[in-house]
Structures are given as C-alpha cells and as structure tokens.
Amino acid sequence: MFKKINQFYLESIIYSGDLSFGSPRNEGNSILAxxxxxxxxxxxxxxxxxxxxxxxxxxxxxxKGYTNMQIADYCVISDKTVKNHIVKIMNKVGSRSIRKVLSNLILDLLTLPSSETV
Structure with a gap:
C-alpha cells in the first residue's frame, strides 16, 4: 500500500510539471523509473x-547535479529563492549542509531494511 501511495505521489509530481526534466512524458518517465x-x-x-x-x-x-544558478534558471526563480529552499531542506533533514543531506540520502539508499539483511 505504501509503495503504491509513493508511486502515485511521484507520478503526480512528475506529470503535474513540478518535477519535469524536459518533457514530463519523455524524460520524466526515466526519472520515475x-x-x-x-x-x-x-x-x-x-x-x-x-x-x-x-x-x-x-x-x-x-x-542532475545542478548548481544554484542552474536551478534558478530552470525553475524561473531567483538565486536567493533557491538558497532559501535549500536552507529549508537542510533544516527539515537536520543537516548543516546540502552535502550532508545528500550523504543522508546515500546512506538511506545503501541501507537494507531488516527483512532484507543476510
């Protein structure tokens, strides 16, 4: 059930244009996959x-490895707004840098659930 909710949530973000990379129906499909x-x-x-x-x-x-300026151009927002969003992300994750946030994500990706451990 949780997996289906996640899939629905991600599809709605990608296909609504909130997370489209190029054409939501073309490149967005590879991001979703x-x-x-x-x-x-x-x-x-x-x-x-x-x-x-x-x-x-x-x-x-x-x-995508985008810089703040690339994100600002892509999202049609100011560099300051990008920085504000990044600060909010860091606060929500409880990290002092975006690199630490990415590190937390990588650790999550590498960590197997207890049911999958050998």
Missing part, C-alpha cells in the same frame, strides 16, 4: 516532509 528502482528516494522525501518545490530542487541537485 529511476525513483521506482530506488524506492527510498520517495521515502526520504516523505519522511522529511519536503514540499513539491523542495522535492523538485532536491532532485535537481541529487539526480
């Missing part, structure tokens, strides 16, 4: 209660 293979990305976003804009910015950093 990547996220579905790594279900923990959606869990990470839900656990830390990131808004759709924060999720978009976080994914642009984590999946």
């Amino acid at each position: 990547t996220i579905q293979r790594h279900d923990k990305l959606s869990e990470f976003i839900h656990r830390h209660k990131l808004t759709s804009r924060e999720s978009e910015i976080f994914c642009l950093i984590a999946l």
Whole structure:
C-alpha cells in the first residue's frame, strides 16, 4: 500500500510539471523509473516532509547535479529563492549542509531494511 501511495505521489509530481526534466512524458518517465528502482528516494522525501518545490530542487541537485544558478534558471526563480529552499531542506533533514543531506540520502539508499539483511 505504501509503495503504491509513493508511486502515485511521484507520478503526480512528475506529470503535474513540478518535477519535469524536459518533457514530463519523455524524460520524466526515466526519472520515475529511476525513483521506482530506488524506492527510498520517495521515502526520504516523505519522511522529511519536503514540499513539491523542495522535492523538485532536491532532485535537481541529487539526480542532475545542478548548481544554484542552474536551478534558478530552470525553475524561473531567483538565486536567493533557491538558497532559501535549500536552507529549508537542510533544516527539515537536520543537516548543516546540502552535502550532508545528500550523504543522508546515500546512506538511506545503501541501507537494507531488516527483512532484507543476510
């Protein structure tokens, strides 16, 4: 059930245009497929209660490696607004840097649930 909710949530973000990379129906499908293979990305976003804009910015950093200026251009917002969103993401995750947030995500991706441990 939780997996279906995550999939629905991610599809609604991607296809609503909030997380579209290029054409939501073309490149967005590859992003969705990547996220579905790594279900923990959606869990990470839900656990830390990131808004759709924060999720978009976080994914642009984590999946595309965008700089603040690239994010500002892509989202048609100011560099200051990007920085504000990044600060909100860091506060929600409880980290002092975006690198630490990414490190937390990587640790989540590498950590197997207790039912899958050998």
